[in-house]
Amino acid sequence: MKIRFWGVRGSIPSPGPKTVRYGGNTTCIEVRSDDGELIILDAGSGIFPLAQTLLKELPVRAHVFITHTHWDHIHGLPFFIPFFIPGNSVRIHGAYDVISSQGIEQIMDVQMQYSYFPIREAELKARIEYQTLEIGEVVTIGDATVTNTLLNHPVIDFGYRVDCKGKSVFFTGDHEPWFNIYDEGDEGYAEYQTMVDEKQQQMDEVVRGVDVLIMDCAYTAAEYPVKKGWGHSTFDYAIALARRAGVKKLVCTHHEPTRSDDELERVFAEVCRNCQRLPGDPEILLSREGMELDL
Numbered sequence: 001m002k003i004r005f006w007g008v009r010g011s012i013p014s015p016g017p018k019t020v021r022y023g024g025n026t027t028c029i030e031v032r033s034d035d036g037e038l039i040i041l042d043a044g045s046g047i048f049p050l051a052q053t054l055l056k057e058l059p060v061r062a063h064v065f066i067t068h069t070h071w072d073h074i075h076g077l078p079f080f081i082p083f084f085i086p087g088n089s090v091r092i093h094g095a096y097d098v099i100s101s102q103g104i105e106q107i108m109d110v111q112m113q114y115s116y117f118p119i120r121e122a123e124l125k126a127r128i129e130y131q132t133l134e135i136g137e138v139v140t141i142g143d144a145t146v147t148n149t150l151l152n153h154p155v156i157d158f159g160y161r162v163d164c165k166g167k168s169v170f171f172t173g174d175h176e177p178w179f180n181i182y183d184e185g186d187e188g189y190a191e192y193q194t195m196v197d198e199k200q201q202q203m204d205e206v207v208r209g210v211d212v213l214i215m216d217c218a219y220t221a222a223e224y225p226v227k228k229g230w231g232h233s234t235f236d237y238a239i240a241l242a243r244r245a246g247v248k249k250l251v252c253t254h255h256e257p258t259r260s261d262d263e264l265e266r267v268f269a270e271v272c273r274n275c276q277r278l279p280g281d282p283e284i285l286l287s288r289e290g291m292e293l294d295l
């Protein structure tokens with residue numbers, strides 16, 4: 001299995017001289033199974049440069065998995081050039097949206113209205129299919145399987161685990177640690193804490209032993225308190241999870257859009273210093289546009 005990062009930025013594309021080393025595109029990860037099946041995790045603006053490379057391998061057959069429908073994970077989708085070319089086929093997977101009461105098929109329809117985009121979905125030439133996923137549903141794509149897990153975010157967010165011939169990668173999309181909404185001593189605290197602990201244990205089990213964990217690390221522990229409830233994790237939480245679950249490699253992503261490359265490296269170095277590496281710890285690295293991992 002091969003993994004390539006096309007977008008690593010959170011919230012909004014952030015191009016410019018200060019982000020040129022790690023990249024300014026929003027989330028998009030290309031996964032290739034050993035047999036060459038193309039699985040695309042999220043469709044942030046990073047899907048646009050990916051799309052251009054795919055023009056060299058027509059016809060394209062792609063399987064897109066959307067973690068959730070916040071703009072930074074879908075706003076590249078109308079610019080996925082293979083949609084415009086006959087003979088290509090794209091299957092888009094994602095969760096049911098409880099707010100609109102629609103399945104994942106709304107994802108293009110909403111973005112491709114004349115108010116926002118000059119071309120209607122009906123004018124696209126590729127064969128496009130949609131699959132709204134049940135929680136925990138397993139999708140088989142050739143030699144790979146993709147399994148979703150419900151994570152914690154202001155909308156439904158599916159983390160996806162891709163397995164192929166004994167190798168595995170888990171991508172969180174956006175995820176915030178579950179936390180107790182009650183104060184200690186309040187009625188309801190203990191019961192709620194049980195639920196929080198159970199959800200975390202379930203996530204630990206799904207992540208356990210994966211070769212690569214690609215995780216939302218938008219904030220430092222110091223930044224987190226004022227961003228609590230926004231739906232994102234910290235470096236420290238990700239490292240603790242990776243250690244508990246015996247992950248081999250942790251890739252920190254969804255970089256804060258205001259963080260320059262220098263600042264990102266400074267923050268990351270401080271996190272690594274403070275976490276006091278232990279023997280057997282996972283390798284920890286920052287995601288970067290163009291970075292490739294070969295499993």
Ligand SMILES: [Zn+2]
Pocket residue numbers: 010011070072073174254
């Ligand atoms: Zn996001």
Ligand SMILES: [Zn+2]
Pocket residue numbers: 068070153174231
């Ligand atoms: Zn989000």
